[in-house]
Amino acid sequence: MSTYIQIVGRGQYLSRRAVLGAGLFAGTSLLLKACAGSSTSQSSPVGKQLVITTFAGSWEQFYRSELIPAFTANDQGTVSVIPMVSLEQVAKLKASPQSPPFDVVLLDEGPFDAAPKDLFQPVSSSLLSNYEQVLPALKSKQGWGPTTGVQAVGIAYNPKTVSSPPTSWNDLLDPHYRGRVSMQGMKTTQGTSVMVQFARMNGGGEANIESAFTLLREQLKPNLAGIAANSGALATLFQQGEIDLAPHDLNNVISLKEKGLDIDWVVPQEGGIALRPAQQIVANAANPELAAAFLNAALSQEVQTAMAAAPYYFLPANQTVKLSGILAEKLGSTTEEALTKLILLDWSLINPNRTKWIERFDKEVQA
Amino acid sequence: MKASQLFSPKEWQLALPLAFFLHLFYVAPLAILLASSFQQAPGVAGVSLAQYGNFFGDAVNRDVLVDTFILGVQVTLACLIFGYPVAYIYARAVGIWKTILTFLILLPLLTSAVVRxxxxxxILGKQGLVNSALLGLGVLQEPVKLLFTHHGVAIAMTQIQLPLMILPIVASISQIDSRLLAASASLGGGAWRTFWKVVFPLTLPGVISGCLLVFALTVSSFxxxxxxxxxxxxxxxxxxxxQAVVLLNGPFAAAISAILLVMVLTVVIGLSVLSQRSRAYIR
Known part of the structure; x- marks a missing residue:
């Protein structure tokens, strides 16, 4: 008796299931069809739309609140922003060079220099009415996009615990700060720059970093509380009083300071390091003219003035913009003057060895 | 009856949409990944074990593998020790307490891993909650270093993975027939004896699936x-x-992924065998 009921029950159960399953299957295939159909119709309005990348944090904030509103105000097109680190942007472009996922990218000079150049297209200066105003030192000799804004790397410190402000990169090695120093790893532009700077100060340079590794092993590592994964992590470490000293960007430090953190920043006597991220137009971009218009908007006096002020504090590439406030106090009244206190590294010498160095650095610092 | 014949009751067909999806977006990429791990170098044709040789030839890499495994085991055990009592209490809770506990257990899942x-x-910093409390109570003289240590990672991972251990255990505890406990008590079994002889063995399937989830997610968390x-x-x-994103060394990254996959699969298979034995024991 009970078996009989079970069989009947099971039969009904299955038929309901079967109908449901068939329905689901039909629904899914309709959905797939719909997806395939919509992708073809999407290609027509692409002309007025730019897909661009930027770095997360201050850069993204600057793009969203200043650059993009300024660009779209002229009714030139719409922009969608994707925040991503340089190396990842290059990896994505490499993965699909024929139909690139972005139109304009923002890349640190190191990763840009290392990337295959057929991923990008040079920008004609005739399309950039603001090109004349760009500081010559920040223009590319090969005709690539000029530097968008300069970030100055110096030493950030906690004025509560560090009584006399540091003056030299060597202060990071002072045994007095054992376990109270942090830095970003060599996979970041900042970390590599600092290591190369240490090499330069000890008889090496962009092509020969051996002396910096010796320094790392003997003097820097005992001082390191840890290697910060990114600049956000570095900020948290300062905030928690976990560290006293770290190489850091001026712009990040100012914005932390304005939020009330005990943090200040100095240019070391050997010179700070200038990081020069630049926008590039991607090869095979759907609308190169629109992309060039976007680059031009980024270089305009109006946008560059906003970029040099609160809360971003990047050094402007446009030489008609004067520095003010903290930026002027730390680095001088113009970007040109600021660059005399900063070192420009030659990434074409660094890049051939960089991957080896990153691997070696990560192994050397293992706890 | 006719309708059920029309859509013939072959249950496996129900899984077709998902199978199609998984083959396209999971199995195929996984096959490509495994294939590329046998490349000698990016773009070089031919099959070679060079990437695996490189991995095991370097002491640092071997340490990373061992550390990852140890982290997985530590976090799984910690989650089990902390999670089981919570699951037990939850299963016995009534009324409003059940709602409150549900909320508390699920709370960690409601915020993103980055925020947590x-x-x-x-919390773990030298001036963080843990160190301030221990220093204030006079337990410690010097703050202990937890941030940037293996222990710090294990502590944070335990909190983050805890719900994944508790939920399967809750499911298996609530399936236990309460008459079994009454029977054990009436036959003279004390609370502990009942727990170890009746409740715990019956919840083993839940414990094992919790362990599986926690281990697999811990060793693969980034x-x-x-x-x-x-x-x-x-x-x-x-x-x-x-290796994959920073150094653009695809084949080596693929080889490391394959090694991680083998480690997870070994543990999964081991625990599944245990799980079947425990099910056999229950019947």
Whole structure:
């Protein structure tokens, strides 16, 4: 008796299931069809739309609140922003060079220099009415996009615990700060720059970093509380009083300071390091003219003035913009003057060895 | 009856949409990944074990593998020890307490791992909650270093994975027939004896699936180990990211991924065998 009921029950159960399953299957295939159909119709309005990348944090904030509103105000097109680190942007472009996922990218000079150049297209200066105003030192000799804004790397410190402000990169090695120093790893532009700077100060340079590794092993590592994964992590470490000293960007430090953190920043006597991220137009971009218009908007006096002020504090590439406030106090009244206190590294010498160095650095610092 | 014949009751067909999806977006990429791990170098044709040789030839990489495994085991055990009592209490709770406990257990799942991880940075720091409390109570003279250590990562991961251990155990505890407990008590079994002889064996399937989830997700997690551990402590996922995205060494990254996959599969198969034995025991 009970078996009989079970069989009947099971039969009904299955038929309901079967109908449901068939329905689901039909629904899914309709959905797939719909997806395939919509992708073809999407290609027509692409002309007025730019897909661009930027770095997360201050850069993204600057793009969203200043650059993009300024660009779209002229009714030139719409922009969608994707925040991503340089190396990842290059990896994505490499993965699909024929139909690139972005139109304009923002890349640190190191990763840009290392990337295959057929991923990008040079920008004609005739399309950039603001090109004349760009500081010559920040223009590319090969005709690539000029530097968008300069970030100055110096030493950030906690004025509560560090009584006399540091003056030299060597202060990071002072045994007095054992376990109270942090830095970003060599996979970041900042970390590599600092290591190369240490090499330069000890008889090496962009092509020969051996002396910096010796320094790392003997003097820097005992001082390191840890290697910060990114600049956000570095900020948290300062905030928690976990560290006293770290190489850091001026712009990040100012914005932390304005939020009330005990943090200040100095240019070391050997010179700070200038990081020069630049926008590039991607090869095979759907609308190169629109992309060039976007680059031009980024270089305009109006946008560059906003970029040099609160809360971003990047050094402007446009030489008609004067520095003010903290930026002027730390680095001088113009970007040109600021660059005399900063070192420009030659990434074409660094890049051939960089991957080896990153691997070696990560192994050397293992706890 | 006719309708059920029309849509013939072959249950496997129900899984077709998902199977199609998984083959396209999971099985095929996985096959490509495994194939590329046998490349000698990016873009070089031919089959070679060079990448695997490189991995096991380097002491640092072997340490990373061992550390990852140890982290997985530690976090799984900690989750089990902390999670089981909570699951037990939850299964016995009534009324409003059940709602409150549900909320508390699920709470960690409601915020993103990134946010929780930064929270742990604040807690584990030298002037963080843990150190301030221990120093204030006079337990410690010097603050202990937890941030950027293996222990720090294990502590944070335990909190983050805990719900995944509790939920399967709750499911299996609530399936236990309460008459079994009454029977055990009436036959003279004390609370502990009842627990170890009746309740615990009956919840083994839940415990094992909790362990599986926690272990697999711990050894493959990326955000928490990279922020709490900092650059100085590496685990397999950080190594994969470094090789694939930073150094653009695809074949080596694929080989590391394959090794991680083998480790997870070994544990999964081991635990599944245990699970079947425990089911046999229940019947």
């Amino acid at each position: 991880t930064f929270g742990w940075v604040v 955000v928490t180990p990279s922020i709490i551990g900092g650059g100085q402590i590496m685990y397999m996922p950080t190594l994969i990211y470094q």
